[in-house]
Amino acid sequence: MRRTSRVADVLKLKGGRMVTARSDDTIGALSEQLRREKCGAVVVSDNGGLDGIISERDVAYGLATHLGDLHTLPVKSLMTKDVITCSADDTVAEVARVMTERRIRHLPVTDGEQLIGIIGMRDVLMLRLQEMERRTQMISKLYSAEL
Amino acid sequence: MLVSDILRTKGPAVETVRPDDTALSFSKQLRAQRIGATVVSRDGVSLDGIISERDLAYGLAVHGAHLPHVLVSDLMTTAVITCSPHDTVATVMAVMTQRRIRHLPVLENGRLVGLISIGDVLKHRLGEIQMEANVLRDYAIAVR
Numbered sequence: 254m255r256r257t258s259r260v261a262d263v264l265k266l267k268g269g270r271m272v273t274a275r276s277d278d279t280i281g282a283l284s285e286q287l288r289r290e291k292c293g294a295v296v297v298s299d300n301g302g303l304d305g306i307i308s309e310r311d312v313a314y315g316l317a318t319h320l321g322d323l324h325t326l327p328v329k330s331l332m333t334k335d336v337i338t339c340s341a342d343d344t345v346a347e348v349a350r351v352m353t354e355r356r357i358r359h360l361p362v363t364d365g366e367q368l369i370g371i372i373g374m375r376d377v378l379m380l381r382l383q384e385m386e387r388r389t390q391m392i393s394k395l396y397s398a399e400l
Numbered sequence: 401m402l403v404s405d406i407l408r409t410k411g412p413a414v415e416t417v418r419p420d421d422t423a424l425s426f427s428k429q430l431r432a433q434r435i436g437a438t439v440v441s442r443d444g445v446s447l448d449g450i451i452s453e454r455d456l457a458y459g460l461a462v463h464g465a466h467l468p469h470v471l472v473s474d475l476m477t478t479a480v481i482t483c484s485p486h487d488t489v490a491t492v493m494a495v496m497t498q499r500r501i502r503h504l505p506v507l508e509n510g511r512l513v514g515l516i517s518i519g520d521v522l523k524h525r526l527g528e529i530q531m532e533a534n535v536l537r538d539y540a541i542a543v544r
Binding site for chain 1: 423424431454456457459465467468519537540
């Protein structure tokens with residue numbers, strides 16, 4: 254049987270590229286970055302560590318309270334500081350559960366204090382789905398061989 | 401499993417926003433309902449477009465301080481890919497992953513009947529496979 258899918262496999266899918274912002278970047282600059290990179294969230298990192306995460310949702314919801322000032326605010330004023338993270342060894346099954354239960358789309362991947370990547374819900378759930386399809390096929394093959 | 405099965409668990413209500421609403425009121429709506437996208441409809445049944453949190457976030461790069469007053473019709477996507485209640489979950493999942501879209505309005509006879517997200521689709525598909533795996537496993541154990 255094929256081994257269990259892990260976060261390291263998700264990172265491999267992405268090719269290891271990670272977009273980061275700095276906590277004193279403006280939300281205006283961040284929105285340009287999101288648009289240019291075609292991504293939905295970026296990790297905030299001032300010195301290689303993990304200072305926070307900020308998503309298109311933070312920007313979209315932020316408009317309701319900050320109106321015309323939104324683009325001038327620093328990233329640190331809207332980012333989530335209490336970030337849920339995972340490690341490269343975590344199983345895809347476990348992070349899929351965390352993402353669906355907590356309703357979060359992006360999880361930064363850390364190795365100790367060091368930031369090594371970010372994974373998105375779409376990639377996680379696709380790998381989880383493939384894994385479960387493999388497992389179901391395997392069980393059904395095993396079973397039909399027994400008959 | 402069909403799109404109509406997902407709609408049944410989500411309930412029949414379809415939230416919409418009007419094309420002449422402002423980005424500000426759309427932002428308030430997203431926030432209040434904790435959602436990521438809404439169908440744009442002038443009357444609640446016709447489909448004029450779709451607008452998401454991404455359109456707001458990316459729109460800030462273009463409109464800056466003026467964004468609160470920009471109209472939904474200037475930010476929305478009008479070339480909307482839709483599905484029908486009779487489509488299979490596997491079909492819409494393929495459309496969503498290939499086109500990299502997160503939301504599909506559901507139309508029946510040209511009328512808007514729902515909006516499904518990639519989250520809804522994946523959750524149902526995973527549930528379906530999990531159930532299949534459990535049934536097979538229980539069966540295999542039972543016959544041993």
